[in-house]
Amino acid sequence: MTGGLEAFLQGTIRTATPLALAAMGETIAERAGVINIGLEGSIIAGALAATIAAPGLGVGAGMVAAMAAGLVVALLFALFVVTLRADQIITGTAISMLALGATGTIYRLLYGQMGAALTVPTIGTMRIPGISTIPIVGRALFEQPAVTYVAYVLVPLIAWWMYRTHAGLALRAIGESPEAAAASGVRVARLRTLAIAVDGLLGGLAGATLVLAQAGTFVEGMSAGRGFIAIAIVALGRWQPIGVALAALVFGAASALQYFFQAAGTHAPYQLFLALPYLLTLVALATARGRSIAPAALARAEEAE
Amino acid sequence: MTGEALALVSDVLVRATPLALTGLAVAIAFRGGVWNIGADGQFLAGATLAAWIGVMLGATHAALPLALLTGAAAGAAWAGIAGILRSRFGVLEVISTIMLNFVAAFGVSYLVRGPLQEPTHVYPQTSSIGTAAELPVLVPGTRIHAGVLIALALTIAAWWAMRHTAAGFRLRATGANPFAARSAGLVDAERVTMRAFLLSGALAGLAGAVEVCGVTYALYENLSPGYGYTAIAVALLARLNPIGTFVAAILFGALEVAASALQREAAIPSTTATVVEATVILAVITVADWRARRVERAA
Numbered sequence: 001m002t003g004g005l006e007a008f009l010q011g012t013i014r015t016a017t018p019l020a021l022a023a024m025g026e027t028i029a030e031r032a033g034v035i036n037i038g039l040e041g042s043i044i045a046g047a048l049a050a051t052i053a054a055p056g057l058g059v060g061a062g063m064v065a066a067m068a069a070g071l072v073v074a075l076l077f078a079l080f081v082v083t084l085r086a087d088q089i090i091t092g093t094a095i096s097m098l099a100l101g102a103t104g105t106i107y108r109l110l111y112g113q114m115g116a117a118l119t120v121p122t123i124g125t126m127r128i129p130g131i132s133t134i135p136i137v138g139r140a141l142f143e144q145p146a147v148t149y150v151a152y153v154l155v156p157l158i159a160w161w162m163y164r165t166h167a168g169l170a171l172r173a174i175g176e177s178p179e180a181a182a183a184s185g186v187r188v189a190r191l192r193t194l195a196i197a198v199d200g201l202l203g204g205l206a207g208a209t210l211v212l213a214q215a216g217t218f219v220e221g222m223s224a225g226r227g228f229i230a231i232a233i234v235a236l237g238r239w240q241p242i243g244v245a246l247a248a249l250v251f252g253a254a255s256a257l258q259y260f261f262q263a264a265g266t267h268a269p270y271q272l273f274l275a276l277p278y279l280l281t282l283v284a285l286a287t288a289r290g291r292s293i294a295p296a297a298l299a300r301a302e303e304a305e
Numbered sequence: 306m307t308g309e310a311l312a313l314v315s316d317v318l319v320r321a322t323p324l325a326l327t328g329l330a331v332a333i334a335f336r337g338g339v340w341n342i343g344a345d346g347q348f349l350a351g352a353t354l355a356a357w358i359g360v361m362l363g364a365t366h367a368a369l370p371l372a373l374l375t376g377a378a379a380g381a382a383w384a385g386i387a388g389i390l391r392s393r394f395g396v397l398e399v400i401s402t403i404m405l406n407f408v409a410a411f412g413v414s415y416l417v418r419g420p421l422q423e424p425t426h427v428y429p430q431t432s433s434i435g436t437a438a439e440l441p442v443l444v445p446g447t448r449i450h451a452g453v454l455i456a457l458a459l460t461i462a463a464w465w466a467m468r469h470t471a472a473g474f475r476l477r478a479t480g481a482n483p484f485a486a487r488s489a490g491l492v493d494a495e496r497v498t499m500r501a502f503l504l505s506g507a508l509a510g511l512a513g514a515v516e517v518c519g520v521t522y523a524l525y526e527n528l529s530p531g532y533g534y535t536a537i538a539v540a541l542l543a544r545l546n547p548i549g550t551f552v553a554a555i556l557f558g559a560l561e562v563a564a565s566a567l568q569r570e571a572a573i574p575s576t577t578a579t580v581v582e583a584t585v586i587l588a589v590i591t592v593a594d595w596r597a598r599r600v601e602r603a604a
Contacts, residue, residue: 035399037342086590089340089399093537094586101579108574220576228403235400271415278404278411282386285401286394299340299399 008253008260009140014214016252017148018043018206020245022230023237024151024158025202027244030234031162032195033175033297037092038077040227041099042070042200046207048103051120051218052110054211059123063147063208070204071197073099078196082189088299096227104220122216123147145213147205151245154202159241171195175295203227236281238293251277308446313562315447319520321558323348325456326512327532328539328550329463330380330505336467336545337501338480343387343402344509345533346409350383351376351510353413355438355517356431356524357421363435372438373455373514380510381503383409388502392495398502406533414526421524430525440519450519457551459508464547476501509533538582541589557582 022039029036049069054062077095080086111118123145132142162168170191173181178188206226211218233251237244254277258270285293327344334341341347355376362368383405390396414429416422423432440450467473478486479497487494512532517524539557543549564578 035397037399080587080590084591084594086594089342090537090541090586091590093342093534094583094590097534097538097579098583098587101576101581101583104576105574105580108576225407228407231400232404232407269415269419271411271418275408275411275415278407282390282396282401282404285396286390288394294397299397 004260004264006136006140007263008256009137010143011256011259012249012252013140013144013148014252015255016248017144017151017213018209019226019229019233019251020151020155020248021147021202021209022206022226023233023244023248024154024241025199025206026227026230026234027237027239027241028158028162028171029195029199030298031175031239031295032171032192033178033295033300034081034192034196034199035088035092035231035299036074036077036196036199037089037227037231038073038095038099039092039199039203039230040096040223040225041077042073042203043207043210043227044103044221044223045069045073045099046204047211047218047222048107048207049204050208050211051107051118054120059121059212062120062212063205066208066211067201067204070200070202070207072200074196074200074203075193077200078193082193082196100221100223107218107220118217120211120216120218122212122214145209147209147213150205155241155245162241167191172295175297178297178300203230206230232278232281235294236277236284238284238288239295247281250280311444311447315444315449316562317555317558318453319448319450319558320561321554322450322452322456322519323512323516323529323532324535324539324557325460325551325554326515327509327536328543328554329456329460329547330508330512331533331536332540332543332545332547332550333463333467333476333508334501334505335540336480337476337498337505338483339388339498339501339505340397340399341384341387341402341502341505341509342399342537343384343405343533344505344512344536345529345531346402346406347380347383347506347509348513348516348529348532349409349413350506350513351380352513352517352524352528353416353421354379354510355514356434359434359438359518359522360421360432363438365435366437368435368438369440369518372434372518373511376514376517377507377511380513381507383510384502384506385499388499391502392499410526413524413528417525423523428525430523433522434518438518439522440515448520450515452515452519455511455515456554459511460547460551467547472500509536535582538586542585544589 022043026036026039046066046069050062050066053065077091080091081088125143126146128142132138170186174186174188174191182188210222229251233247234244237247254273257273261268261270330344355372358372358375387398387401387405390401391398417429417431421431423430440452443449443451475497479494483494539550539553542553560581561578564575567573568575
C-alpha cells in the first residue's frame with residue numbers, strides 16, 4: 001500500500017510539473033490583464049523544438065530551443081493583442097490553432113508522413129541526497145527530473161516578485177486598471193508584452209518537459225489541451241502563485257489517480273476523476289461570489305495610450 | 306455530374322454542415338457579446354443526447370425529431386451553465402466554457418465505455434441508432450443528408466431575425482455596448498445575454514445531433530475534430546453575418562476535404578488546413594484593425 005501511495009505521489013508531481021510551469025506563466029500574463037489562450041501553442045511549439053534540437057545538441061539545448069519556440073509563439077500573440085489591440089480570446093484561439101497546425105506540418109515534413117517512431121534523449125531523475133529518503137514523500141518530491149526542481153524554485157520566486165517588488169506591483173496594477181497604471185507612469189504595452197513573453201518561455205519549457213522529461217518522443221497535438229488546463233489551474237489557484245502551484249497538484253493528482261486505477265486493474269470510471277478538477281474550478285470560481293478574484297481588466301483590450 | 310465530382314460535393318457538404326451550425330452558434334454568441342468558445346462541449350452534449358434517444362427509441366417514428374430536439378436542448382443546457390455562472394456569479398465564460406469542454410469530453414469518454422457502451426462491450430462507442438432516427442440521405446449514392454437543409458434553413462432564419470426582428474436588434478445592441486443598451490432603456494441586457502448563451506448552445510447541440518443522426522449513427526470519443534474551434538474561424542471570416550457563416554463553412558469544408566486529398570495524392574500534410582484556418586482568423590483581425598484606424602484617422 002505504501003508503495004502504491006508513493007507511486008501515486010510521484011506520478012502527481014510528475015504530471016503536475018509541466019502544468020505548474022505553464023500555469024505560472026499564465027498567472028503572470030493574467031495578472032497583467034491578458035488571458036493567453038495561445039499558451040497551448042507555446043507548449044506544442046516548445047515540444048517540437050525540443051524534439052528537433054535535443055538529439056543533435058543535447059537535452060540542455062533542447063530546453064533552450066523549446067523556450068525560444070514558446071517565446072516566438074507568444075510574441076506573435078503579443079503583436080496582435082498589444083500592438084494591434086485585437087481581441088485576446090479570438091487571437092489566442094487562432095494562435096493555438098496556428099501552432100498546432102504548423103507543428104504537425106513541420107513534424108510530418110521532417111520525420112515522414114505518419115511520423116516515424118522517434119526517440120529523443122531524456123533527462124534522468126535527479127535524487128537529492130538526504131531528504132529523498134524521507135518516508136513516502138521523500139522520493140515523490142525529491143527524486144524527479146531537474147525541471148521539477150526548477151518549478152519548485154520558480155513558484156516562491158514569482159510569488160516574491162509579484163508581491164514584494166515594484167515591477168510586480170506595476171504588473172498587478174495593469175491587470176486591475178491599465179488606465180490608472182498608465183497615468184502613474186507605468187508603460188502598459190511594454191509590461192504586458194514582457195508578461196506575455198514570460199508566459200511563452202514557461203509554456204515552451206512545459207513543452208520541453210513533456211518530451212525530454214516524460215514521453216521521450218513527439219506526438220502531434222501532444223500538448224493535449226494543457227494550455228487550456230493551465231487557464232483552469234490559474235483560476236482554481238485564484239491568480240496567486242502559491243495557490244496556482246497547489247491547484248496544479250490537484251490536477252496532477254487527478255491524472256495520477258487514473259494511472260493508479262488502471263494499474264490496479266479496477267474498472268473505476270477514471271474519466272470522472274479526470275473531470276473532477278474542472279468541476280472543482282467552476283465551483284471555486286462560482287463560490288468566490290462577492291469578491292472579484294479575477295484581475296479586473298482580464299481579457300479587455302487595453303485602451304490607454 | 307460525374308460520380309467523382311458528386312463524391313467530392315458530398316464530402317464537402319458533409320464536412321461543412323457541422324461547421325455551418327457551430328459557426329452560426331458562435332456568430333450569434335459573439336454578436337450578443339458572449340464569448341462562447343465552448344461550442345465543442347455543447348456539440349458533444351447534443352450528440353450524446355441524440356445518440357441516447359436514437360438508440361432507445363430508434364424504431365419509433367418520433368425518433369428523429371426527438372433526437373434533434375433533445376440534442377439542441379442538451380446543447381442549450383450545457384451553454385446555460387456558463388450563462389448562469391456569468392450572470393449569477395460573475396464567472397468569465399471564456400474560462401467556464403473551456404472547463405465545460407473538458408467535462409463534456411470526459412463525460413462522453415465515460416459514457417461510451419460505461420452506461421451507453423454497445424452491448425458486446427468491445428468498442429468504446431454506443432450501438433448504432435435506429436433507422437427511424439437517421440436523417441434521410443438527399444442524393445442516393447452519396448452521403449449528403451438532410452442536415453444540410455436544416456443548417457441552411459436555420460441560417461436564413463437567423464439572418465432574417467437578426468435584421469428584421471426586435472430580438473435581433475436587442476442582441477446586436479447588447480453585444481455592441483451592454484451599458485448603452487441598458488441605459489437607453491431598450492434592453493434587459495442580462496436576459497438578452499442569457500438568451501444568446503441558450504440559442505448559441507442550442508445550435509451547437511443541434512450540430513452534434515445532426516452529426517450523429519446524419520453521419521456517424523453512433524456516439525464515440527473524438528466525434529468532433531475541434532468543430533467548436535474551427536467555428537470561430539468560420540464566424541469571423543463571415544464577420545458574424547449568418548449567411549456569411551454558411552458560405553464560410555462550405556469554404557472551410559472544401560479546404561479540409563482538399564487537404565486530406567492533398568495528403569493522399571501529393572504528400573502535403575493535411576495539418577496545413579489548420580494553418581490556413583488560423584491565418585484566416587489573424588488576417589480578419591488585422592484587416593478589421595486597419596479599417597478601424599482609417600476611420601479613426603478620417604474622423
